[in-house]
Amino acid sequence: MSPDDVDRDPGSLTDQRLQQGQAMGRTMRTVESGVTGDIDFQAPSVRDNPARTAIGLVVAVAGLAAVVGLDVVPTLPFGNGVVAGISVSAIVLGSLALVRRLFTDYETAETADVEYRESVTVPGSDFDDALAGAIHGLSRTRIDARRDVTERLQRAAISIYAQAERIPETEAREAVAAGAWTDDPVAAQFLSAESSVSATGDQVRSLVGRRTKLSTDTDRVLVELAALAPGLDAADWDSPTADTDRPSAVRTTDRRRRQVDRRTNRWSGLTGLGLLAVGVGIWAGHSAVPPSLMVAAATVVGAAGYVYLSSPPPVELAVERDLSATDPAPGEAVTVTVRVTNESDELLPDLRLVDGVPPAVRVVDGSPRFATALRAGETVSFSYTVEAVRGDHPFDPVQVILRDFSGALERERHVPSESETVLSCALDLSADEEIPVHPQTARRVGRVVTDTGGSGVELHSVREYQRGDPLSRIDWNRVARSGEFATLLFREEHAATVVVLVDARAEAYVAPRVDAPSAVDHSIAAADVVVASLVAAGDSVGLAALSPERCWLEPRGGATQAARARSLLERHPAFDGNRPDGAFYGEFAERRLRRELPSDAQLVLCSPLADDDAVDIVRQLHARGFPVTVLSPDATASASTGQRLATVERAMRISRLRRAGVRVVDWDTDKPLETAIDAAQRRWSA
């Protein structure tokens, strides 16, 4: 082992891993942008149908020649029957072509919802989806969806009731089935064994725009469940939103960078129109009507020629991207300006652009999308505003959709900007918060007042004098009074060893709205404050993440530790603002954490408590002698039924943790962290 290894900066290992990760990311990007997908592409050409084209031309030219006076058309015996036959077959063929259009798929590119942050869900949205499926779904699946919703609500009610009444689950199940768990007859009936809500009645209600019985009943159940949960009041809940323009869940298409050329099939069926005009024209012309429909048919032929004559546009584009601020603070608005130049010699008649906004960044103003026509050598620019978030966020290539004049041919490409654009944003937080920790300490002097008597400030106890006690701590008043020697003991003040744990699992990427910062963002901000203030108070502090990406910073004291922790929070892949893809095994993570933790360590966990696994991990650690304080940013909403259920479930989780002796700070993220900590401290000292 080299001397370097012994005295290695604990941050450097992580830095190395980080650099490796970034290099890998760059390689992957290069590989991806080089991928050319399924390019099966042929511009329409006369050579597709040479025989038809030739015969058509000959016949049409002969007709035209006859029109201008040349006698080339043989005087064929065009009887009424023949003309009618041609006319009818043209009409039938035309109609067939139009019908065929109904079965032709329109092919085009799909664009992702780059405006949203990809990584955030609203707690309870899965229940809302199930509920919507039970009301608006297909008739075959509706019955199943309805049963599914009821069963999920039953399970939730059983576990909440059991916990609130401190009774075993079997008893709670009987109470729910019998309807004895609540005074509200509607709610009791809904979850009882003989519940029956008419699906047909609900369909009628939803058709006439009224709320369905299923949703009003589930709301009644949730009000009763909220009454069981400590610290919740259903009267505070938001009214249901009717704003359809703001989806609570993101509809995101995948970000695979397909490079495809395709025919859109947009004009298929055009022949049908022409044939119809021809058929009707022959029919009408036969009774000596001026052949206006010939002109109509010629116009349609012109449109077809328009489609045929256009050629696929060249893809020679240069993209530049500018950011209005180089080092923005989190939450600051940054204007992104994209400049696109047509470097080919041809006009691009239809150019559509969707900028590659980084997944963790959301657009707050303007649109990252643009459509225009672009002359050769011309440059256009468009701009939009994003909200800066902590970390490094490289922009993805611009998705480009190019079409010819008629829109029949389409090319989809992804063009990277000439120099890579990265939105970098450092944490900007100052911390002089006093963070309350459990009285489990190391044997070093610090600021946590312990129950051990010794030297200190606050009086602990008085005991008989023993040889060796310092003179300054002898109770001289007592000596003067009674002649007995006694020693004053003060509460010793020790330093604590604290590991700050940030919940960055996929489950923690929740927010009250899809366009709000996620709970992980709040957790990271809180972790930064906690680390800095504990370090300032003389404690030794470490940092770890609950995430598939391993992150571990050994507990230490000193000014550099806060900086090290902050650099991890800003740069480590576990905290980069993207929902992790990998699987996370709570039990393994918890066991590994226990091995790494110093025996006298305690934990501060920042977690939204959005699922039961978080609670299990905390209870395990707490039970094994690592006292835990949970700092929980509240990411629940209360506008819909599912969101309310998630709110009730989170309240029950907090109550379960508190019963296990875990301190929980329930942080309403609209208010500063200090307020939540003060409130929690009052509660603990009461």
Added chain:
Amino acid sequence: MSVVRRPARESVWIALAPAVVAVLGLAVNLGSFVVAAAGLAVVGYGTDRASRSLVTAGSGLLFAGVLNAGARGAPPAVLLLVTAATIVTWTTAEHVVGLAEHLGRDAPVQRSILVHLGGATLTTLLAGGIALGVFLFSTATLTPGVLVFLLVGSALLLYALEP
């Protein structure tokens, strides 16, 4: 900031402009006028709702009006105008819907729509204009035989050029 995949109002108005021309042109025949006006309404609603099938159905009504007017002896010049206007309406409305699907309501798309509208108008008017010119300056009388030749020739060409 959300993406609403429906066109902006102004885009819908641009797409409807040629349809208004078609409806006014079809005033030569009352039946055609009524059908085309209904088509205009359907195209407008379909464009606003970003529905391709409604756009196609509405344009189909417009074209039905064109066929009716042609069969009932509307002048060739009028028919050239309304056919071109119908095709331009359809392709522009489809273009607007496609832009809405790709880019949503808030993206600046006006220039793209106007270029598409201009290109389609020029091409259809040019092709129809040539045909009209041939008829206006022709000296020979049109026998049913000649007509059949012309129409069957166009039908074959259309079939060959099926995009």
